[in-house]
Amino acid sequence: MRQRTLIRNATIYDGTGGRPFFGDVLIGGGLIQKIGRFLHEEDCTVVDGSGKILTPGFINCHSHSELQPFYNPRMLQVIGQGITTELVGQDGLSVAPIDDAHAAELTENMICLCGKAKRDFWWRSHREYMQLAEEANPSCRFVGLLGSGTIRMNVMGSENRPATGDEIRKMCELIETGMEEGARGMSFGLIYPPSSYASTEEMIEVCKAVAKHDGIIMVHTRNEMDLLLESFEEMVRVMKESGVRMEISHLKSLGPENWGKVTKILERMEELQREGYDIGFDQYPWNAGSTGLKATVPGWAYSGGVDAFEARLADKESYEKVYKETAEILHKRGGGARVQVASVPESSEDFSWMPGLRMNEIAERLGMDEVAAVLYVLSKTRSSVLCIYHSISEEDIQAVMRSPYHVVCTDGIVGSVPHPRAYSTYPRFLGHYVRDLGIMPLETAVNHITGEPARRLRLWDRGLIREGLSADLVLIDYDRVMETNSYIDPIRLPVGICKVWVKGALRYEEGMQL
Template identity: 30%
Template structure:
């Protein structure tokens, strides 16, 4: 049996120096403990008092006992790449991730919920669709504190977005900062770090993030590194230019002193699948040289973003409203369509439409305009045929008609490459999605199945079914390693003194159910989840409790701007 294979008695020192005889608030008894360190699993008890773990291993007594016999007991899973920034405002339970055992959401790929100018706040409000909310905060720390104070079922943490910092100082034009402006941007990073940001996150295939050069990014990463922060990036290319893009991240890490993390490592486009070996070799060489380089991934052969990833960046300068206005100019429209057809890609980077093999590899999943939602679930090629026009012109029209980027799924990656990556010891797992529920407003639009199944898919498909990696290692990558990668010091393993984020699941049944055709389906196999010692999932059902905390980076309170 895979579930409990290799289990042994509690290892020496499993409970540290904590006494096991004291009456705990809660004892999780008799489970098979995967403590997140990567060591062999063992049967024992986990005792919790005041939201902290007090003992692990020996038999313990508590005011309340939860029997976990025959189940796996692990640290709460960490979603290292989350977009639950808005879904948790609408529904603080975080249902799709809660049902997978996630206890901490990490935000900040390029854009973050602060710092915001008045204009940025107004633009954010105009862009809201089904989920509408006030924006009483200005800084990133204010947002995360707001989430904790209003109540969230899951912990929240964030990088400060390099694009957000750039927009705060420079707007959305393709310009370089002068010395004074760069210092202002660095001061914003230091302010966010002092509030508790984990580091700086960039997204370099999108405007305006792509307009930043390596020197600018190194300067921002240096400001974060001085406060023990990380640099994490959606690198400039994941296709034909992936090796130079990876070299840039490594150079930024070396130049700034910040650990470097690659968001959703992948090789996009069939012609680039064979680059995986060179990519992994480049990362291993950097690690061997002493740099702390690692990555995140989602466990699917398709990505999801908007139709902007199928259009050149020059047309997107100035923000979404300027982009949509330009697309309505006949001369611009013709030039954009022509560049979209060029198999060589764009001068500034990847063309997702070409990499997906054309419109048949682009699935439409999310429209802002209710009048276009009947097209959700169709491919771009199918809609183009319905409209009797080329796919490039259809994409342009849909953006204009929806007044949005239009959410799509691009089928880009090799399943074999995904399987090879899941067992890399320096890999964590991020959904790159929100945490929706199987009810409105979330079901008004489609989504990528990774929003409901990324972690459960790892433990079901890749651990149990394909045996691509052992369960002990997978739990370590989801917890102890992920915590270290993100810079968390107070959670991530079942260790006395750490926060009691705990997941109880059945290794024999855990798995994803969401598909590209029917994505709004919860994963199965997780029974109980505790966040800071409080049950948020009991018997597979949410309790409605909101004990989630703002998990701060190492620079909090000691990195003044």
Template identity: 30%
Template sequence: MSLTQADGGAGRIDVLRNGMVYDGSAADGAPGDVWIQGGRLLAVLPSGAPPLLPSESAGAADRVIHDCTGMVIAPGFIDVHTHDDAVVLDHPDMLPKLSQGVTTVVTGNCGISLVPIVTDRPAAPLSLLGARQFRFESLRAYRQAIDQSPPGVNVAALIGHTALRMHAMDNLDRPASAAETAAMSRMLDDAMRAGALGMSSGVFYRQAYAADINELSALVKVVAGHGGVYATHVRDELRGIVQAIEEAALTARMAGAPLVLSHHKCAGPENWGRTDETLPLIERLAREQPIAMDVYPYTAGSTVLREDLVDGVIDILITGSEAHPEMIGRYLKDVAALWGITQKQACQRLQPGGACYFQMRQDDVDRVVTHPLSMIGSDGLPHDTHPHPRLWGAFPRVLDQYWRIKGTLPMAQAIHKMTGMSARRFGLGGRGFLKPGYFADVVVLDPDKVRDLATYAEPAQFSQGIEQVWVNGRLAFVGRDKTIAARAGRFVERSNMKVAN
């Protein structure tokens, strides 16, 4: 199918007929038809209901029926934790995301964003974005680039605290001064006025670790004034996880903003099992302030190569190395043995680069994925030479592992965690639900087949069971052909929806 064929005409109506419709609200699915016209959802009707009269369908003469018998029809998935800032421009087809049913990505996580940095030599952790150059000093300029070359998915943006620091400060190993905080606040205010969702921080990384709660809360207060959200990669996901969560909650509470804890985990063997402690803490805090978290359904994380994360116990898979690209795809312990040195020495020799760290235990991951306050985010790094499999498989994996195999998430709840809950938490008005008048972001999937095939050995693998993906009313991905049918994404502004637990 060509891009032109996929587009249809302004008067055309596409009817997804006889599917099991899940509307994104966590309500049980029901047999129904979904009507799409002009980029919006025209109607969601029970199966067998009389067809809309011509006057009710804007007099459309062109009506195309898509038989969805045996299929699930759901809102397009929202990936709330991505580092897709640059890839949506460099590789706008966005096949890894569309092929797993994702129609909207939230960029700028972990304090890392393209805006407002201008440089052709991005240092870590900004290098995680894989950008050839950072050229957007304002969100308006970034939006303009999205508008000029629309990607396959919708793009919603957080502004990274680390990026703000790098722009405003000459020394990152200290808290910001009053003047520097004021400069960052002005940049952040400008971005919020241009439609940013909020601010993210990554005080886990050295470039932001020195930021204190006064610096952070002052910036989050700017976000709160615009109705935005604060997402954070907390300071410590190892032994200090409890104190790090409490710091993040206090920061958001002081500023009056909703909080999202990024990729919540209890990392490291000494920390395994502590979700029995952290999740009740988050629940208690959530009774006092709006809090949610995102999670990916894997026991390994992925970030830059760091010696402090090498403990000689966990497995570490090399996903990138500028110095020794021939070692990509191998385990650090094997590289160290080959070179006759310690793992820490091997890690240092391989830098700069990236790795998958097998830091989590499965029962901890399971508890977070199934928790009522968690949403799904891939946290994939699209420019890694050998990426973590979550880049290609996170969303089908949730359905396969937690709905089909383990039976710990009903289909409706799993879809809610990937759609309606995400839209509400991040202020993505008009998305995340199948409701008349909402944007027509839709996924059609085969519940008997949906599963991820991406592995740590072979990460760039299509998932099974994703049959159709619609973005803003255009058929964007055709599962049987594994092809992009249209690039129909757009920049998505924040909508000031009230967020409550």
């Protein structure tokens, strides 16, 4: 069996952001062995790259693929769009570390982000999870963050209160261990309990442990709507006082009343960069987001976990308070007509008819108002419903994308009617925005999905086409590359991603079927 591959006559975009060049690339032993013109090697599989571009493998800076290696190791929805590295552990919820006492709670808490596991998480440390994921031989490579909420859960469960000094010390010890085991940093999901229960002062202290190891924090801020700017400034304070590097997760303004506010954040980032801070953001190129239906409910309602939330709904006075605040959040997100159910787990009632419908349609069918319907569905599903939120401005998307501090992510969550970003974010970015709209030069775009994410994550073995680096490569027909799916029909692979290699092994060829 031939162990080496020679890719000939490709236009090479090397990931640095520099101009492309024409040449051949020889890969073998998992590495890029040679780059040149008119390479002639014996005993090779030869791939003709004429008329195509060759790039480093794409590095997805925001993923929810934690369980995919165990239940779907082919991962065609990932590798089929050119992604060769997935960063997991986002939004303050990582699958590790976890102790015996909280494994069941964490497993349930993560259903809306990474799907339902067939049993409680069966690893305990970050290193153990990463080893098990690698042994499952998924199509792409995995790196991880430590979730701030998961760290907090290990120490104080889902309690909504300030952490004591001793508790913060224990969190820092867990973070130190995780970083030593290879975590790239820590995530915050400040709309998701228990991550959302942390004070600014607590975040500053735990981030010092991340900064000690040159890690990065990736932050879903407390508010992406009316308090977007204030929420951003909270994290600027955390960055400055802890010394940590920072990336804002999926930068956007949610709801028509808030469109345009992201431009002020872009201006602020320019100031911070001039002051010497390493700060940036990621973005998915779609005008809708996706997260759990529970995001429409105030975070305090989940203090103590899902059981405590359901108990509050059973109490008339508590229900009225939850109802009132949920109504406010739902309104700011644009109302039920902008909230589309993507997937519903098994529940005490048959809700199999819901995926694909909007919450206003669901409310009408249930004979309830929108807010009552939200709370009713959550109460019957252990709060594990996944939704698509149609509430982002196209003008904002393009403004954010043009920033030099931009990188791309999928934020992909696989469900029965998932967000199309889970299957075709990178082809949409390259085809629609870069080729068709001319948002940025192609060499800049390639840097935003390869070399720059590698730099932020300190992945020095990948992200560039260089001799001696990992042979994570994507061969693309740039004239054709594009998504083929939609919000209505999301489970489709893109076109134009011709071949994908991961550590020198061919993992995807166009035409493979889901």
